[in-house]
Amino acid sequence: MPQQTQSAPEPALTARAVGALAADRAEAAEAARSLDPDVVRALLDAGFARHFVPVAHGGHAGGFGALTGAVTTIGASCPATAWCASIALSLSRMAGFLPEEGRGRIWQDGPDALVVGSVSPRGRALPADGGWQLTGTWPYVSAVEHSDWALVLGLAKTPDAPAERRIFAVPRSAYAIERTWSDIGMRASGSHTLTVDDLHVPAEMSFPVDDLMAGRPAADGGAGAGGAAPGVPLAAVNGLFFCLPMLGAAEGALAHWSAYAQDRLRAERPGVPGPGRAFYEETLARAGGEIDAARLLLERIAAVADSGREITALETARAQRDCALVADLLVGSVDRLFRASGTAGHSESSPLQRLWRDVHSAAGHIVLQFGPNASAYAAQALPVGPA
Secondary structure (H helix, E strand, O other): OOOHHHHEEEEHHHHHHHHHHHHHHHHHHHHOOOOOOHHHHHHHHHOOOOOOOHHHOOOOOOOHHHHHHHHHHHHOOOOOHHHHHHHHHHHHHHOOOOOOOHHHHHHOOOOOEEEEEEEEEEEEEEEEOOOEEEEEEEEEOOOOHHHHHHEEEEOOOOOOOEEEEEEEEEEHHOEEEEEEOOOOOHHHHHOOOEEEEEEEHHHHEEEEEHHHHOOOOOOOOOOOOOOOOOOOHHHHOHHHHHHHHHHHHHHHHHHHHHHHHHHHHHHHHOOOOOOOOOHHHHHHHHHHHHHHHHHHHHHHHHHHHOOOOOOOHHHHHHHHHHHHHHHHHHHHHEEEEEEEOHHHHOOOOHHHHHHHHHHHHHHHHHHOOOHHHHHHHHHHHHOOOOO
C-alpha cells in the first residue's frame, strides 16, 4: 500500500466534524448553490485535498481504503459536501500525473490547494511558444467557486497528427465562472461552468490523458513517487469517488428513517389504521441489506486499488460494473425509505428529502449508468473468440 505520513489526520474524527458543520450549513448552502466557505476550509483542514498528494509536496500519499469511512461519514449529513470532498480527492490525485515542474507549481503554497476540474473533452488547444493555447467551456465543475486550480480536458491538435486528448492545469486567475448549476439535487455542490479563453498553458502544466487512464506516472516520477496510487487506471476507481457520497447519503437516510420508524412504533395503538410492525421490519431489513451490499462492493474496489499489484482489465471492468450496480442499489434503498417515511419525511424541513434528492442527482452521472458498464464487463468476462 502507498506510504502514509505520521501527520495524516484520523479520518473518522475529522470527517465527523466536517459532517456536523456541513449539516448545520446545508439549508443555506442549498439556497446559495455553493458550499459554505467555512465548510470548505474544514474539508481542507481535515486533509481531503492533500490525501493523495505525494510526500515530496507535503501530502499523505494515501490509499483508497481510508476514503470509504471518511467520505461516507460526511455524506450521511450532507451528500453535496461529501461530493466536493471526493472531487478534491480525485482531482488532486490527477494532478500527481503532471511533470515535476507542474506539480511544484500546483503545490507551491502547500498540499491543500483545492483542485477541481472536468475530464469531458470540451476544450481545444493548439501548440504555441513551447506549450499550448487553450480555449474551452466545461460545465458541471463541482466546488469551482472555491478552487485554486482546475484540471480540464482538451483536444490538442498539432500539424500532420491526429488530435491528442490532454489534461491542462489552469490557475484560478485564468478562468471565469458562470453560475449555471440548477439541478434539483446536489444543490450545494456548486457545480457551475468554467470557461477559458485563449490561454497559454506551459508544457509542464499538461500531460496526455492516456497516462491517467492507464495509471502511468510521468517519466520523472510524479504519481509513481510515493503518491497518487501508481499503476491504478482511472476507470478502476473513478466510480468510487461518485458512489461514496451516495453511500453516505443512504446510510444517513437509513438513520433518519429508523428514528422515524421507532417513533411510529412507540405511538402505535391497537385498532388505529396504519402500517403494522411487519411493514417497518421489512423496510429496515431490505434497505439495510442493500446498503450493506453496496458498501462491501465499494470496499472491494478500494482494496484492489490499494493492493500494489497490476490491476487487470477484468478487475477494472468489474469495478465499473460494481459502481453502476451500487448506484442502482442505493437509489432503490433510499426510494424505499423515502416512500415508507410518510409525509413527515417528505417535508422540506426533513433532511430525508434532501438525501433522497442528492442520491438521485448523483446517480445520474454518466459514469454510473449500468448499460455501458455491463457491456464493458461482459467484453472482459465473456470474450467472443473463435468457435
